[in-house]
Amino acid sequence: MIDANRVFLYDTSLRDGGQMRGISFGVRDKQIIADLLDTLGVDYIEAGFPGANPVDTDFFADLPPLKHARFVGFGMTRRAKLESSTDASLQTVLRCKAPAVCLVGKAWDFQVTEALGIALETNLSMIEDSIRAAITAGKEVIFDAEHALDGFKNNPAYMIEALITAHRAGARWIVLCDTNGGSLPTDILRAVESLSAHIPHHHLGIHCHNDADLATANSLAALEAGARMVQGTINGIGERCGNANLIPILANVAFKYPHLTLGTAGHHLEQLTPIARSFEDVINRIANPHAAYVGSAAFAHKGGLHISAIQKNSTLYEHIDPARVGNQRDLVMSQQAGRAAIMARCQSLGITVEAKAMEEFLEELKRLESQGYSFDGADASFDLLARRRLSPFPPFYTLRSFRVIDERRWNAKGELITLSEATVKMDVGDTHHMAVAEGNGPVNALDRALRTVLSPFYPEVNAIRLIDYKVRILTPTAGTEAVTRVTITSKDHDDHVWTTVGVSGNVIDASCHALQDSLMYFLMRSEGVCS
Ligand SMILES: [Zn+2]
Structure with a gap:
């Protein structure tokens, strides 16, 4: 029995995601x-175009085993002048190892007559023949109706006829593509509703692009109108402004539409964030912190009132519990957060704070x-600061001094190169150390010099990778004398990510502060000072 409310994720x-620039x-x-x-x-993983390029040819030759999903090979309906059996591209798709194929065809009369330059009838035969050939080849068939929404606006009778042809030829799924990505939810709703009068709604699907920033809303509108397949990409990658983002679509279906059901994806929601x-x-790429459901800021609270309310009842400022999508709440630390929030944060770090020490710490925070x-966003520096002030721990090292030299010169090959050299003097335990290291820039050289001294004592520091480095000018009117804030995001071998901050009138000095906090925070965690 078909569950007419089961939503299939494609x-x-x-x-399509691979079409994105970069x-x-x-x-x-x-x-x-x-x-x-x-x-x-x-439910479905569209793997690429069989035979169209070396990567896809190699990938299809050795498709990895899957636990739940089905692979899909993508291709076009046969060409106008060829038969299905003589169209080599179509035959390659039909012979691919994937159990399902997605064939794309035209549904907008203007595209048929203008782009292809063929009769409207011919296009219908191309759709029908190709789908029948795929079914004879033993494939499950998905028909992607390109420009279906434009077709529906301009010549709905032809668009509907093209899609009925695909359905009658045996395609399991008839998918309306908003190829140009400019439709509104009401357009989608109307098109899907009209089609449902001709094709059972649980055979309809939707494929949206995000050119009007509506791909998620449009996909959900299609589901509301009865469509049951959603095509999209992870994090919305795709050409131009991207495809529909399956992550929020999946979460919305799971949490906001109780009458809709999901397959395996419905049981793995806590996997969404990781x-x-x-x-x-x-x-x-660096993950977008403001991504719905899964961004690191998706459940971040900064205002003092919000923070104190959320500690009483999280539903006051959160639409779902972050744990349900594998994310976590973040109480952003600043003086604005208020005493109660800072106390709560310290408690979660295992630091017990007396009233007087707390006053001093708040003053320090205000000054900084x-x-x-x-x-805000530099939790590791906050934790380090709280621990240093409120629950001191023995330092793992002390940086006595550093010096950085930049040099630009012509090398032996006649190329103009810029190199940096950093010298650090440090104490580790009772011993003094000096190290010199080169880098492609001053921060890189400094980082290497610090690690050169530290790695014999703490070999685990070699696992740290710097994944983001941001500089922000705080006093723009001061020109090149401006005070700068440097934020560094680092990551270790366990995929633990932390962010640290440094401020100074000298960008290298600010970077050095942020870099040192990053190393110190990592050592604090790996040496078991905190969780
Ligand atoms: Zn597309």
Whole structure:
């Protein structure tokens, strides 16, 4: 029995997502992403175009095993002048190892007559023949109706006829594509409702692009109108402004539409945050902190009133419990947060604070914030500060002095190069040390010099990777004399991420503060001073 309320998730990160500027997948990337998608529990993974390029050819030759999802090969309906059996591209798709194929065809009369330059009838035969050939080849067929929304606006009768043709030919799914991404939720609602009079709604799907920032809303509108397949990508990657983002769509279906059901994905919701973030690693981007549901700021509270309210009852300022999507609440520390919030944070760090010490700590916080420090987003520096003031621990090292020299010169090959050299003098325990290191820039050189001294004592520091470095001018009117705030985000081998901050009139000095906090925080955790 078909569950007419079951929503099927169709991921196209590996095909449509790969069209995004700055992204190119190798075979290994595709394998890792397919594994993430399978763990997330999506129903279909569109793997690419069989035979169209070397990466896809290699990937399809050796598709990794999946626990839940089905692979889909993507291709076009047959060409106008060829038969299905003689169209080599279509045949390659039909012979691919994936159990399902997605065939894209035209549903807008203008595209048929203008772009293809063929008769409207011919386009219908191309759709019908290609789908029948795919079914004969034993495939489950998904029909992506390109420009379906434009077709519906301009010539609804033809658009509907094209989609009915695909359904009659045996396609399991008929998917309306908002190819140009400019539709509104009401457009989608109307199109899906009209089609439902001709094709059972649980055979309809939606494929949105985010050009009007409406891809999530449009996908949900289609589901409200009865469509039951959503196509999209992880974190909304895709050409131009991206495809529909499956992460919030999945979470919204799970939490906001009680009558809709999900397959495996419905049981793996706590995987959403780790998977969305791991995906960013694979594509070499920094995860968006403000991403709905899964961003590090999605449940961050800063205002004192919000923080004290949320400690009484989280539903006062949160639409869902962050743990349900594998995320966590973050109480942003600043003087604004108020005494109660800072006390709560210290308690969670295992620090017991007396009233007098707390007053001094708040004063210190006020002073640092007036200098330009911001612990908003720099939790590691806040924790370090709280511990130093309220529950001192023996320092792992002391930096006595540092010096950085930059040099620009022509090398032996005749190229103009810039190199930095850093010298540090440090105490570790009772011993004095000096180290010199080179780097492509002053921060890099300094980082290397610090680690050169520390690694014999604390070899684990070599596992730290700097993943983001930001400089912000705090006094822009001061020109090059401006005070700068440097924020550094680091990561260890366990994927633990932490952020530290430094402020100074000298950008190298500010960087050095942030860098040192990062090392100190890491040592504090790895040496068991805090959790
Ligand atoms: Zn697309």
